[in-house]
Amino acid sequence: MKEKDEKTEVRILEAAKEVFTKHGLYGARMQEIADIAGINKALLHYYFRNKEKLFDAVFEGALKKYFEQMMVIGDTSLPVKERLFVFVDNMFTFLEEYPMMAIFILKEVTLNPDVFRQKIKQIKSNQPFLIDVLQDAMDKKEIKSFDPFVFMINLQSLCAYPFIAGPIYKNMFISHGYDWGNTHDNIEKIKDSVKEFITFKFQ
Amino acid sequence: MKEKDEKTEVRILEAAKEVFTKHGLYGARMQEIADIAGINKALLHYYFRNKEKLFDAVFEGALKKYFEQMMVIGDTSLPVKERLFVFVDNMFTFLEEYPMMAIFILKEVTLNPDVFRQKIKQIKSNQPFLIDVLQDAMDKKEIKSFDPFVFMINLQSLCAYPFIAGPIYKNMFISHGYDWGNTHDNIEKIKDSVKEFITFKFQ
């Protein structure tokens, strides 16, 4: 049972997010969601008619947040390189908060891409896409020319994967007698290495 | 029903791998595994006493394969840089074949790290670890000095993430009117960019 003053619908959504994230649509149990939300199972169906509807309600928000973070770059007046640094900082902040959501979304989208095509399409933003910003800077000869598509994937790989694979690395390192140290410190080191990669790419 | 001449146990393991990969231990259905294997559900329990036992049987092999690929570097007589190129080639070949397994393992390990600590520990290899090879080359001044731990994560990020997030990118690009082109060609481009990263890091 969570805080009593919180609105039931919010509690349900939080609980559902937790359970769906852990087990996916298929493996999630309505009873577990109800338990975590501290309510009766029937009330779940009162607020969200069925499992898929509840899943959609939880998921739509998360997906939007994720893609906005992944694709969009803040529209400031800074030079491109500085904007990318801000982008990296945002990515790390976001991923440190939602590491499980990242892997969950990746898996769900991978499993049935067609279901998500519609939802991804709907996500619009008034901020420019990373890839367009890069292309623009290249056209203006502000930065060295390279494939912005490959660069974007490289960049997101360097940011996202350490979070996705974090637990594996930790286990592996400790198992094999390496020193893991403080997790946040390691994340900072990795963040720096990403910025180093940007600097390298920009000449 | 799959090929009749294949041994039942193998067919079960293949079917189980497929279903567990899609839905995880929690969401997988024994009936679906039986159907895909083309057998009775009771026969499943005849070969593997219960769901967890079957899961373990499937998973143990996959986990081993995955970690050996991820951690280990071929012990050839080539210089370190060339050995890393071979490592990258192997990673891409492996991931192109098992893209779903990668994300599956990542999620399962992330969900309950403690369960996998034991299994990961058991995986031994007679080939040296990437991280040790790098440290050795640095000690011998063969390559520029940097943090081998961060480098290993960077390298694996650049290799693995494009496969994990592949379907997302494809959807996103097409949705926003970019040209995706041929998937394998894109993979080759990304592979080249990883090698470029190695070259940059090695001076």
Place this chain on the structure above:
DNA sequence: TTATAGTTTAACCAAATGGTTAATTTTTGG
């Protein structure tokens, strides 16, 4: 106060699920 709409619950239900049993078919070895 009281009628009303919104919220929450206990008790159900039909279907699905993991697992078992006992019988049947197939393979094996003498």
Place this chain on the structure above:
DNA sequence: CCAAAAATTAACCATTTGGTTAAACTATAA
């Protein structure tokens, strides 16, 4: 060829699952 062992199946079973129903509680507003 035959009997023992191994492989396979149909028919079950107990429990869990998503979902429903009807009643009860609570806030609201006239």
